[in-house]
Amino acid sequence: MLDLLLAALAGAGAGFINAVVGSGTLISFPLLLAIGLPPVSANVTNNIGLVPGSFAGAYGYRRELRGQRRRVAWLVPASLAGGITGALLLLVLPPEVFSTVVPVLIGVALVMVLVQPRVQSALRRRRQRIATQRGVEHAVHDRFAAAVPVTAFTGVYGGYFGAAQGVLLLGSLGVVLDEDLQRLNALKNVLTGVVNLVAAVVFVVVAPGEIVWAVTGAVAVGALLGGLLGGRVGRRLPATVLRAVIVVVGVVAIVALLR
Structure with missing residues (x-):
């Protein structure tokens, strides 16, 4: 009973942080390990349990999602493909494969977040030139063309592990899309929710034996x-x-993962 209470508290903390920025897995995943779950089982159980929190965060940001229907339509398929790929990689690859890459990716994402205003200003000037030379529609497609592979790559990472997935996605989308950070955060909540959901489906179908359902339910609530x-x-x-x-959450994530 105490284990389920701790799992619920960890889920609450992770759900809160994921809605605000991401990296909630760094709270819930270590706690599931601490109560005795094996690493893969803890990762799978945690991923499924956090799905409701992802969509609750997206609902909380519903006002910031207004006017982004087209972006969602373009980027959700990329998140789906990436999430499926990452979830399958988790089940077939040794954990060491990504262990050295993950901190580097988060570090790059933090740099992107810091330089986002300056980069967006430069990109805005470039897109104005493109709009003048080739038409507005071409300029819009250029932005989506850059955002789709970025979203798919982040989806692979999120399906595989997910810690700091939100930081990585915010940093990447902030560079390729000319948008307010809060509206990007709303988009991030939708896309990470899609990744977590599709990864959860893969885990249920392919590796049901790794899921501890009682703990999953506690984390989900x-x-x-x-x-x-x-x-x-x-x-x-x-x-x-x-x-x-x-930036603070990202630095903490890097330190935690390196340790």
């Missing part, structure tokens, strides 16, 4: 409540504060 609260809090943060939170 906590994540749902944490995601709803995180969605309400996160969208009220100024862009500068949100960017600072992203």
